[in-house]
Amino acid sequence: MVIETQGLTKRYGRVVAVEGLELRIEAGEVYGLLGPNGSGKTTTILMLLGLTEPSAGQVRVLGLDPVREPLSLKRQVGYLPDSVGFYGEMTAWENLSYIARLNGLPPALAKARMERVLERMGLAEVAHRPVGAFSRGMRQRLGLAEVLLKEPKVVILDEPTLGLDPEAAQEFLKMIQSLKSEGITVLLSSHLLHQVQAICDRVGLFHKGRLVLEGRVEELAQRVLGGAYRIRLEATPLQGLAERLQALPEVSRVQAEAQGLRLEATQDIRPQVARAVLEAGAALQSLVLEQPSLDEVYARYFQEVRHAA
Amino acid sequence: MQRSSTSRRREGSPWTGLWAVFFKEMADHLSSTRMRILEVLILLSAVGAVYAGAQTLRQTISEDPFLLLRVFTAAQDPLPSFVAFLSFFLPLAAIALGFDAINGEYNRNTLSRILAQPIYRDALLWGKFLAGLATIALILLALFLLVVGLSLIFLGVPPSSEEVARALLFLLATLAYTGVWLGIALVTSVLFRSAATSALAAIAVWLFFALFWGIIAQLLAQAVAPFDPFDPESELRQTEALLAFSRLSPNTLYAEAIQALLNPGVRSLGPVLISQLEGALLGSPLPLGQSFLLAWPQLTGLIALTIGLFAVAYVLFQRREVRA
Ligand SMILES: Nc1ncnc2c1ncn2[C@@H]1O[C@H](COP(=O)(O)OP(=O)(O)OP(=O)(O)O)[C@@H](O)[C@H]1O
Numbered sequence: 336m337v338i339e340t341q342g343l344t345k346r347y348g349r350v351v352a353v354e355g356l357e358l359r360i361e362a363g364e365v366y367g368l369l370g371p372n373g374s375g376k377t378t379t380i381l382m383l384l385g386l387t388e389p390s391a392g393q394v395r396v397l398g399l400d401p402v403r404e405p406l407s408l409k410r411q412v413g414y415l416p417d418s419v420g421f422y423g424e425m426t427a428w429e430n431l432s433y434i435a436r437l438n439g440l441p442p443a444l445a446k447a448r449m450e451r452v453l454e455r456m457g458l459a460e461v462a463h464r465p466v467g468a469f470s471r472g473m474r475q476r477l478g479l480a481e482v483l484l485k486e487p488k489v490v491i492l493d494e495p496t497l498g499l500d501p502e503a504a505q506e507f508l509k510m511i512q513s514l515k516s517e518g519i520t521v522l523l524s525s526h527l528l529h530q531v532q533a534i535c536d537r538v539g540l541f542h543k544g545r546l547v548l549e550g551r552v553e554e555l556a557q558r559v560l561g562g563a564y565r566i567r568l569e570a571t572p573l574q575g576l577a578e579r580l581q582a583l584p585e586v587s588r589v590q591a592e593a594q595g596l597r598l599e600a601t602q603d604i605r606p607q608v609a610r611a612v613l614e615a616g617a618a619l620q621s622l623v624l625e626q627p628s629l630d631e632v633y634a635r636y637f638q639e640v641r642h643a644a
Numbered sequence: 645m646q647r648s649s650t651s652r653r654r655e656g657s658p659w660t661g662l663w664a665v666f667f668k669e670m671a672d673h674l675s676s677t678r679m680r681i682l683e684v685l686i687l688l689s690a691v692g693a694v695y696a697g698a699q700t701l702r703q704t705i706s707e708d709p710f711l712l713l714r715v716f717t718a719a720q721d722p723l724p725s726f727v728a729f730l731s732f733f734l735p736l737a738a739i740a741l742g743f744d745a746i747n748g749e750y751n752r753n754t755l756s757r758i759l760a761q762p763i764y765r766d767a768l769l770w771g772k773f774l775a776g777l778a779t780i781a782l783i784l785l786a787l788f789l790l791v792v793g794l795s796l797i798f799l800g801v802p803p804s805s806e807e808v809a810r811a812l813l814f815l816l817a818t819l820a821y822t823g824v825w826l827g828i829a830l831v832t833s834v835l836f837r838s839a840a841t842s843a844l845a846a847i848a849v850w851l852f853f854a855l856f857w858g859i860i861a862q863l864l865a866q867a868v869a870p871f872d873p874f875d876p877e878s879e880l881r882q883t884e885a886l887l888a889f890s891r892l893s894p895n896t897l898y899a900e901a902i903q904a905l906l907n908p909g910v911r912s913l914g915p916v917l918i919s920q921l922e923g924a925l926l927g928s929p930l931p932l933g934q935s936f937l938l939a940w941p942q943l944t945g946l947i948a949l950t951i952g953l954f955a956v957a958y959v960l961f962q963r964r965e966v967r968a
């Protein structure tokens with residue numbers, strides 16, 4: 336177990352930021368922390384790194400206690416904060432070499448590693464330019480370069496794709512994925528669910544400081560969406576179709592959308608749906624079975640929470 | 645040092661990474677625009693001091709065993725004496741170097757990145773403090789050499805070893821005095837998130853001591869030990885109270901310390917202002933050791949004040965959340 340917490344709790348005065356967190360992350364996993372704003376993701380990350388002291392509970396990262404053994408822990412754990420900043424008047428190289436010195440790397444080793452990580456992040460050409468002139472994407476890559484500088488066993492990324500354009504985000508996610516192939520354990524927080532779905536082995540959903548759902552994306556879909564098959568269809572005209580389809584015994588739910596309808600059914604009933612549409616005298620334009628997405632799990636979960644409240 | 649909130653033992657040394665921080669901050673200071681401005685001021689002040697010293701000396705004595713020390717304390721209208729200039733300029737220089745030490749890291753979003761490295765907060769704070777102090781020491785040394793060099797050229801008298809020793813002790817006292825202001829700037833840089841507010845607050849403290857503390861000390865002394873025309877001792881008590889109150893100010897401590905160190909004729913310390921130092925009467929000179937003993941309480945007071953302020957900054961910083 337690389338990251339393990341027991342009853343981890345953080346209170347800021349009367350605000351409970353994280354409550355009774357039981358997190359277990361195994362070596363080599365990519366784990367995604369999800370949750371709405373203010374649900375306690377960043378607070379959890381800070382406690383894992385010993386940057387904030389827990390109010391209660393236990394943390395072990397690589398078997399180390401972040402409060403008592405912060406130095407050996409931080410030597411092996413890389414952290415990319417959500418708002419990453421550098422010394423703007425210093426070059427990328429100087430910024431990295433400061434970090435290398437803080438890590439106590441001998442100069443020769445530091446130089447070799449800095450060249451390697453800058454190359455890997457595609458920053459070799461701009462290494463000697465002041466960071467003040469870097470774009471958001473370049474800063475983020477420099478941040479990851481810095482994280483890799485200490486050759487960490489665990490990498491913790493807080494909203495790593497925040498503010499990146501889609502292409503840069505995609506590229507960044509690929510870099511994160513490449514860490515997994517090196518055996519690095521990755522913990523990341525994000526709001527961009529399809530990205531999380533694409534690269535995370537497991538995800539944990541936070542809500543008001545509690546970990547309310549956890550598991551592989553398919554498992555969560557099973558649990559939250561009740562194992563339903565979701566079928567999306569486009570047809571014209573739509574009038575009267577919804578009632579007709581609702582009448583099918585396997586259909587549990589029909590939802591109107593801009594272009595067509597969305598069904599939830601207990602089985603894959605595309606043939607029956609096609610027949611029903613044709614019998615109604617409408618023209619069928621498309622009919623697809625959707626893969627369960629994290630977006631949906633997320634939306635549905637919070638819908639239910641709101642209903643329950 | 646121990647953590648403020650807990651007394652658990654921590655792993656490793658709190659100084660890990662201290663030198664990395666120190667050298668980075670030092671390089672920052674030395675290459676900054678602030679430093680260029682300070683350098684211009686240094687040059688002007690050194691030239692002014694030697695000029696004023698030379699003018700006064702030509703008019704007065706030719707046989708003075710402490711010629712170099714006269715250069716430090718001689719004033720020539722409209723120029724203030726060198727020590728008066730230093731006591732005015734150095735607090736501002738210290739504030740300029742320290743006012744954004746910690747809040748600058750917050751504002752650049754670099755703090756959480758730095759603290760995620762294997763160092764303690766102690767190292768960051770100490771590194772910044774020592775770098776500021778070393779920068780000031782460098783400025784002082786440059787100033788000192790300039791003044792000594794220029795006065796050698798213009799006055800043509802090499803300083804005696806006692807003079808050099810006194811001058812170096814004076815530098816030490818000045819460094820301790822500057823340390824106090826660096827400590828104040830460090831505290832405001834932890835307290836206030838905005839660099840401008842922090843600078844303003846530190847300057848407000850400086851103004852308070854430079855302009856208002858004298859008056860307040862007087863009022864306090866009058867309140868504590870009222871003057872009674874029928875009691876001959878009441879006047880003495882009031883003077884003593886005034887002395888005690890005014891010694892709460894680092895400016896008074898510094899003025900007294902350098903008075904003892906630079907003026908071998910001074911045999912006891914009373915509440916004096918730097919302006920009174922200029923042209924103070926020479927008695928028979930005190931040996932260096934005696935002058936040093938005279939200045940000792942003031943020196944330790946300044947150093948203790950510096951350490952106290954650093955401790956306040958330390959405790960405040962340990963409790964700060966890394967998140968802005
Ligand atoms: N220094 C602080 N003082 C008081 N409350 C705080 C402090 N820091 C965080 N909080 C509170 O703790 C809760 C959790 O915040 P946290 O930043 O961990 O959420 P998050 O999940 O990272 O949110 P986001 O997605 O917006 O980054 C919030 O309610 C926040 O207001």
Ligand SMILES: [Mg+2]
Nearest residue numbers: 376377417493
């Ligand atoms: Mg956050």
